[in-house]
Amino acid sequence: MNTIKNISRRGFVKSIGLASGGLILACNTSIFSDKEIKPENLINFNPNLFVQLNSDGSLTLVASRSEMGNGVRTSLPSIIADEMDADWTRVSVKQGTGDSKYGDQNTDGSRSIRYLFDPMRKMGAMAKSMLITAASQKWQVPTNECSAENHFILHSSGKKIGFGDLVEIAKTLKTPDENSLTFKDPKDYKYIGKHLRSVDAEDYVLGKATFGIDKKIPNMKYVAIERCPVTFGTVKSFDKTEALKIPGVEKIIEIPRIERPFGALGGVAVIASNTWAAFKGKEALKIEWNLKDNQNYNSDKYMNEITKNVHKNGKVIKDKGNINKAFKDASKIIESTFQLPHLIHAPMEVPTATAWVQGDKCEVWASTQTPQSARKEVVEYLKTTEDKVTINVTLLGGGFGRKSKPDYVIEAVIASKLIGAPAQVVWTREDEIKHGYYHTVSAQYLKASLNKKGKVTGWLHRFALPSISSTFVSGVEYASSGESGAATNLPFNIENHKVEIGKAPAHVRIGWLRSVINIPHGFAINVFADELAYEAKKDPLEFRLNLIGEDRILMPKAKIKFNTARLKNVLKIAAKNAEWDKELPNGHAFGLAVHYSFFSYVASIVEVSLINGKVKVHNIFTVIDCGIVVNRDTVIAQMEGAAMFGLSLTYYGKITAKDGAIEQGNFHDYKILRINEAPKIHVEIVESTENPSGVGEPGVPVIAPAIVNAIFKLNGKRYYNLPLTDHDLV
């Protein structure tokens, strides 16, 4: 059955945010996802992706995904335009509101392009085919004498007609059988795989782009909330006298705690006529808290606890071969323990949402990565139905996983409901750092055996880290199998391999952060492999390529295959680009790391110097194989950004808790890399015809281990815990 239909004459186009008129094609993309195909999706046609061609030739796409610097609003329409032979400059994008009619809108897991590439191409090919049919009817010529080029249909006689002028006929046509569609040869792509500027670039530089924090509604109140310093603590009592004296502060209300994964933390809210007054009012509040259980959380002590837990047997989740025998027969045993702290997202735009509750209806404007789960939460809180709730997605001033948790949307809804006016909740930077969903803290223990020839015969990986699942199900004390990632799917050819998980209960909310579990696993595995190379007295590059071993497919049952040949390939290219064997200036050294995540293969080689005891990264050579590339420039930009994200966490990233309260609060104690510390980044993208895979996240995990490996060459010290500021290296 067709996945695309012509809905030009149906009534509901307004509800999807398009003006009526023109040729409108709708497509159901859910059957393209790598989730299981639901039979009802094949029977009922639930379109979730729309494209409209108007008679003036303009082409509009309703984008279901959030823009947060990942270029989705540019790359998705470029696919359609290319396959349709449309003029890219005539394409505009409308942001869809949060609604299941758009399919899965979660912009995370680096998967937008992965899911939508095929449906987008089909849409484009279908529209083109219909325009050709329309032209052939108009001219009374066979379709095979017509072709499309740059927004026109051409006839072999030389006459031509614009796309827009064919809309009226095309509207009346039935969509052709999808099996009859012809697709472009990839070598003829005009936009796919090329450099395209962001559709929002001009608005960004002119200050015209509207982010969540820029939303203004008449009579809107600004809201700042003081939350309990200890996670899940509640308000005992509060004194609002001083706060109410601040000019602009109008009201103080209590925000209840909503006990759901994305529910409001609760606290005391200052309602004011401007943001500054709300912030000042918040500082002036005097609140007594019930601190509850998590007040005993001290991250230093906790690190010792989970470290103990990886130094004893844990839950076995993988046991290949006979690890005990391998260790017994070894000519050398190497053991190391890795410790990484919590991190926080710190997107440049703090969490912000504006809500307007009127009766049982509610409209929201928010910078959110997940409008649908926001909608679900709002429906749940207001005890209303989905059709009464509209979630408008603004541009996101960075997300990195923070904005896939809509707790701040619920806060705005609660505030609006309680005050009976539109409410904009703005988090201070301190709120963002102190009350987030933290990247997990982790302890990992790795042990390996080498035989006489320096070959790795056994590999034990034990890790303990509070699980993201603990945010969803209380009482979870062990990482889930999904969080075993590269520890289990180790791409090394080692006969005996065991993975165990140690106990690690959560005392703060744990959440996704750009590249998630790949940060700790990628770090430990890459640093440890380098250590083994040293112990085996081999060059780290050659040793690593041998360790990955012969070409093979890992996880053969997965829909997207893990091909070790592609992993070695990115490492080899990175080594070539960096000139791994060349002589570097005194005090400089290369370090390498390679990692597979989000179905993409990334290797980075970094050139680091250590001068007067301080680290400086000069160059980063990154190679990514992410299958077919849609927008080359987006991929390069994402790799550049990922390197900076990785550098920030290597140098500075550390969140600590004392008596349950997060100790950091702003950019002076939670530092982010600055321009003078930014190295040159050289990105190469592997040419590929494989399925497109993730781009936003997989560039992060390689950076920290590559730097640590380079430093070892310079001072003979291996740093098993980050950040480097703790070692006085930056």
Added chain:
Amino acid sequence: MITLSINGEKHIIDVSPEMPLLWAIRDIIGLTGTKYGCGKGLCGSCKVLLDNSPVQSCIIPISAAQGKEILTIEGESKNLQLLQESWVELNVPQCGFCQPGQLIAATALLDKNENPSDTEIDDAMIGNICRCGTYQRIKKAINRTVQLKKQS
């Protein structure tokens, strides 16, 4: 009553003289191109030009901005415009949120220094955080603007 002159236009506002310029610009006057990132002078998202000098508007009370000329990202200046063109040409922004502050900082630099060295660029831009990590392109875009100006 306080009078602010922003992008050549006078605004008379009735708020506390202690209010930071950032919030007066955003919430009272309604120009939202200037951004809040930290509120403590640490990130540069809120930068504006005050009598041609770059300042963090989140820590300057409006009383201190009275009688001075304020330029925000929405304003007009030769260097700002040239930089904006380079920014678009090199596709600098990712999420875009920090970019108004970056552009104001870069404008201040080029206003004072026609031919900045790499170190001078770093020094001028060090107060501006970009969490998306667009620094490499920012440097390139500044250099491109300098080159174009030399040629013309």
